[in-house]
Amino acid sequence: MTRPASSQKAIVSSMRIMLTRWIVTGILVILAVVTLYPLIFTVINSMKTRAAYSADPLGFFTDLTFDNYIETFQRMQVPRLLLNSLITTAGGLVLSTVAALFIAYAVTKLKMRGGNYIFLFIIAMLVIPSQVIIYPLYETILDLGFGGTYQGLILAYAAFGLPLGTYLLSAYFRAIPDELIEAARLDGAGDIRILFSILLPISTPAIAALSILNFVWMWNDLLLPLVIMGGSDKKTLMVGVALLSGQYDVSIPLISAGLIIALAPVIVVYMLFQRQILSGAIAGAVR
Amino acid sequence: MAELANLASRPNRAEVARRPFIRRETLIALLFVLPGLALAILFKLVPLLRGIWLSFLETRGFEDPTFAGLANYRTMLSDPSVHDSFRNALIAFATLPVWIILPLVLAFLLFQKTPGWKFFRAAFFLPYIIAPIVVGIMFRQILAPDGPLNAVLRAIGLAPLAIEWLNGPTSALLALTAVALWSFFGLGVLTYLSGLSTVSEEVVEAAKLDGARFWQLLVYIIMPLLKSVIGYWAVLCTSGILIWMFPLIYALTKGGPGTATVLPEFLVFTTTFQFLDRGLGAAIGMALFVFVALVSAFVVRRMYIEGSQRK
Known part of the structure; x- marks a missing residue:
């Protein structure tokens, strides 16, 4: 008597597990649609003609066109803005990483007195966001003669990327045994050589995580380039998109093409480094 | 001009370091920390100090500023748009439980290796890497009166919910x-x-x-184990609501309708660059800074404990 009952119970419970699994998958699918749909919608719109869009704004495209991309390229001066974004992002990224490398090396490996205080001072700068000091920051950059220049934005990016970089690299350097450095020193290596030809290669994972994080925020940032570059021809792609969307004669297919152009580089980076980004190195890094 | 004096004193320290009784290692260490210190001081500390100074100045358009004591702070305390912006921030904070719980539930589902978890993980993270300004412009279309969201609502029989999302004060803040x-x-x-x-x-x-259900597992096993991660994430969300909304507001509503979606950081920007009242803008910035600093001090404390030299 007990056997059929227990097997029935097993069937019921396995059915319940199946059902929950389906419900869970269903919820996850709906959420994935919610996250992906706005992108798909924008891609579709960017390939519609103006007439096709006003006839059916929500539908799939009837005849595919790339005219919006061509027009956006000219109106937004995409090659120029792309170059501006690349220069400022790369500059900010490299400068903040190099500055962070030097500080991390000094406070973890050079046994400098007060090193902890310097470390604390740098990471404490995290509490000063650009939004609350935006005008005085702009004034300072003007006073230094960097208003509307690449250097101005690069230096600001470097300063704002520094606290996290210093923290990440210091944590990484600390895990590297001091014996390695002593051995190199006995071989006659100087500090610069130790830092760049021994510690740097070992820290590639940390630098990769840091670079991805910095690339994403510097490329995507609006406030700093908007204020520092204004409407000059050195403005970044994000400022260009923001200004384009403010013009009243811009059609939705046109602005959609601009959006896709602006986010394409980040999507490429995401696809290339998906494994590193999603493996938790980055979320773990920020933590 | 305290900040200029501060700047001028920097090279002196390096000169002091050059005196022979200082060890060579110390000199190298000082040289190594110099670029980073200069960046942090020039582009963070100095602007902050200038911001504090500026908040005590009376600035009218392009005229020369004059010292005004606490006048800006008094204006700020009686300015209805400042009240509105902080009230809006409070309303936004009321949604924090969703910000904290939703990702936790999703992460726990993915952690149990639900079929397709790798795809879902990649899909869920995608929005984060898209520039907020792009997100804002995209959603202006999605939330438009005849946009896809309202089309879906009408299709599933929720037509009364298909409103002009960005045009009602409550719905605009909610949408943002x-x-x-x-x-x-x-x-x-x-x-x-x-x-x-x-x-x-x-x-x-x-x-x-032992027969624990999903929610029991989550509440009694997982949440206690992840207490510090939840705390960290809550801090991040709080500072996110305070200081990461600028591009979204800029693209979606420009603060409107009225002041319904003006958050403090956006008010700093408009007060400074549109109404050209830099003194008042700085004062609002300082008020915002106090809140941001209090919140992010937790993160810094934790980073310091984890990253400083143990003796």
Whole structure:
């Protein structure tokens, strides 16, 4: 008597597990649609003609066109803005990483007195966001003669990327045994050589995580380039998109093409480094 | 001009270091920390000090500023748009439980290796890497009166809900917060997942064998284990609502209708650059700074404890 009952119970419970699994998958699918749909919608719109869009704004495209991309390229001066974004992002990224490398090396490996205080001072700068000091920051950059220049934005990016970089690299350097450095020193290596030809290669994972994080925020940032570059021809792609969307004669297919152009580089980076980004190195890094 | 004096004194310190009784290592260490210190001081500390000074000045358009004591702070305290902006921030904070719980539930589902979890993880994180300004412009179309959202609502028989989202004071703030959540929750999922990776699967399996349901597992086993990750994520969301909304507001509503979606950081920007009242803008910035600093001090404290030299 007990056997059929227990097997029935097993069937019921396995059915319940199946059902929950389906419900869970269903919820996850709906959420994935919610996250992906706005992108798909924008891609579709960017390939519609103006007439096709006003006839059916929500539908799939009837005849595919790339005219919006061509027009956006000219109106937004995409090659120029792309170059501006690349220069400022790369500059900010490299400068903040190099500055962070030097500080991390000094406070973890050079046994400098007060090193902890310097470390604390740098990471404490995290509490000063650009939004609350935006005008005085702009004034300072003007006073230094960097208003509307690449250097101005690069230096600001470097300063704002520094606290996290210093923290990440210091944590990484600390895990590297001091014996390695002593051995190199006995071989006659100087500090610069130790830092760049021994510690740097070992820290590639940390630098990769840091670079991805910095690339994403510097490329995507609006406030700093908007204020520092204004409407000059050195403005970044994000400022260009923001200004384009403010013009009243811009059609939705046109602005959609601009959006896709602006986010394409980040999507490429995401696809290339998906494994590193999603493996938790980055979320773990920020933590 | 205290900040200029501060700047001028910097090279002196390096000169002091050059005196022979200082060890060579100390000199090298000083040289190494110099570029970073210069960046932090020039572009963070100095602007902050200048901001504090500026908040005590009376600035009218392009005229020379004059010292005005606490006048800007008094104006700020009686300015209805300042009140509105902080009230709006409070309303946005009321949605924090969703910001904290939703990614946790999703991360826990993915952690249990639900079929397709890798795809879902990649999909959920995608919005986070898209520039907020792009997100904002995209959602202006999605939320338009004849946009896809309202089309879906009408199609599933919820036509009364198909409103002009960005035109009603409450719905606009709600929409802004929801769009921010859309672009941000994926980072939460990843953060929780990296926290969960330290939880042994045996603990979860054992609890399951004991007949624990999903919610029981989550509330009694996972949440206590992830207390510090949840705390960290809550801090991140709080500062996100305070200082990461600028591009979204800029693209979606420009603060409107009225002041319904003006958050303090946006008010700093408009007061400074549109109404050209830099003194008042600086004062509002300082008020915002106090809140941001209080919140992010937790993160800094934790980073310091983890990253400083143990003796």
